[in-house]
Amino acid sequence: MDELFPLFLKLAERQCLVVGGGTVAESKMQSLVRCGASVHVVAPEATPGIRGTADSGEIVWDARPFLPSDVDGVFLVVGATNSPELHQQIFRLCQDAGILCNMVDEPDRCDFYYPAVVRRGPLQVAISTGGHSPLLAQRLRHELEEQIAPEYGPWIEQIGRQRRELQRANISPENRRSILRDLSSEPSFAEFKSGQNYATSESKGKVYFVGAGPGDPDLLTRKAWNVLRSADVVLHDALVSSEVLSIAPAGAVVWDVGKRCGAKSITQQEIHALLIGYSSTAKTVVRLQGGDPLIFGRAGEEISALRDAGVDFEVIPGVTAASAAAASAQIALTDRRVASQLIFLSAHRREGEFERDLKSVSRTGATLVIYMPGRDYQRLGRALRDAGISAETPCLIVSQASSPGESIYHTDLASLADVPVSPTPALVIVGAVAAGANAERSTGDRVRRGLAFAGNRDKGV
Numbered sequence: 165m166d167e168l169f170p171l172f173l174k175l176a177e178r179q180c181l182v183v184g185g186g187t188v189a190e191s192k193m194q195s196l197v198r199c200g201a202s203v204h205v206v207a208p209e210a211t212p213g214i215r216g217t218a219d220s221g222e223i224v225w226d227a228r229p230f231l232p233s234d235v236d237g238v239f240l241v242v243g244a245t246n247s248p249e250l251h252q253q254i255f256r257l258c259q260d261a262g263i264l265c266n267m268v269d270e271p272d273r274c275d276f277y278y279p280a281v282v283r284r285g286p287l288q289v290a291i292s293t294g295g296h297s298p299l300l301a302q303r304l305r306h307e308l309e310e311q312i313a314p315e316y317g318p319w320i321e322q323i324g325r326q327r328r329e330l331q332r333a334n335i336s337p338e339n340r341r342s343i344l345r346d347l348s349s350e351p352s353f354a355e356f357k358s359g360q361n362y363a364t365s366e367s368k369g370k371v372y373f374v375g376a377g378p379g380d381p382d383l384l385t386r387k388a389w390n391v392l393r394s395a396d397v398v399l400h401d402a403l404v405s406s407e408v409l410s411i412a413p414a415g416a417v418v419w420d421v422g423k424r425c426g427a428k429s430i431t432q433q434e435i436h437a438l439l440i441g442y443s444s445t446a447k448t449v450v451r452l453q454g455g456d457p458l459i460f461g462r463a464g465e466e467i468s469a470l471r472d473a474g475v476d477f478e479v480i481p482g483v484t485a486a487s488a489a490a491a492s493a494q495i496a497l498t499d500r501r502v503a504s505q506l507i508f509l510s511a512h513r514r515e516g517e518f519e520r521d522l523k524s525v526s527r528t529g530a531t532l533v534i535y536m537p538g539r540d541y542q543r544l545g546r547a548l549r550d551a552g553i554s555a556e557t558p559c560l561i562v563s564q565a566s567s568p569g570e571s572i573y574h575t576d577l578a579s580l581a582d583v584p585v586s587p588t589p590a591l592v593i594v595g596a597v598a599a600g601a602n603a604e605r606s607t608g609d610r611v612r613r614g615l616a617f618a619g620n621r622d623k624g625v
Contacts, residue, residue: 375482
């Protein structure tokens, strides 16, 4: 196959034909309308989207079969039907008339291919695999969308206005290029974003509570990723992974405000003061918390402090450790056959409070997920048995879920005290669903009874 020539076409006011009335034809029609083309759709039936666009006058739809005369005077044709025979007829007509043609999902009957496109205003990044793998092109597009911030659109429009002004100015071409090079630089973009934040917010800054997930940066939401990339200040918990922290800009102020058991650490009131103080001087303040910020964190107290201070804030949820641990162990946290309830508990409580919490737990076979189980598994097992949970109940201890050091240990409640203490962060899953991590696997698989699986494949816990 010959090499493709990448090209961006101006379609405004040009006559374009779409043959077909299904959902694929509708998407092709929409892409042509977006570019200002004069679109004619031919199909006996059409989707509500095509009919609605025709009713609004944006396109012309003829509710009939294709006719050879439909290609007369047309600049570009797209065929999106279920008929290879019709596509072959259209393709031959277009070849004879010198009309650009694309028969969907038929590379041999295409003069051009639809790329996967990242759009940021006038900025377009088009990705093509020459028709070999459209799904790969879509995956790469999603990755680029995470890397190219939405602010690029208005920034490039601003550069365009500045470029036109420079072209009118009486300066040398060398100086003009030097100025445009500076205007297109990363520092210039950072300065533009800073100005945008000031222009679009009544307050001086905004605090974002961002869920960092269990550690794997790929588990961050797209919104969390974008906010973290534009952060001016990051206040993070101790267990947020270095891979997630590396997403923050190099010039951001990064504070570890995590609380460590048995060590002197920052107080909650000091964290409130930092959030409020930085929001008055910085534009984007990120409170980065492991897992989901609304589960077993101090987000509730921090939200109250920000409300009292009149600081604007937003919560961006994350993947909580329970979900990541269950995914790694390949079990469901709820299963209509054995567990229709799911209860999250924290063992990191004052003496006697955790035991008191357990007494209110339902005896109907609910799955218990115990965050921050501590290092005294004997105390944990005794508390669970005292609460009426059978000693034969399956248990999973998942440490550092989704990270390279992940380990999963399968046991039962009676033997919980014999399990080696796992590195933090760890959690314990108690209930019938935990049996699935062992029962459906043969010896040598990643989760074993009485033997830990380590993420680096060559070390136990």
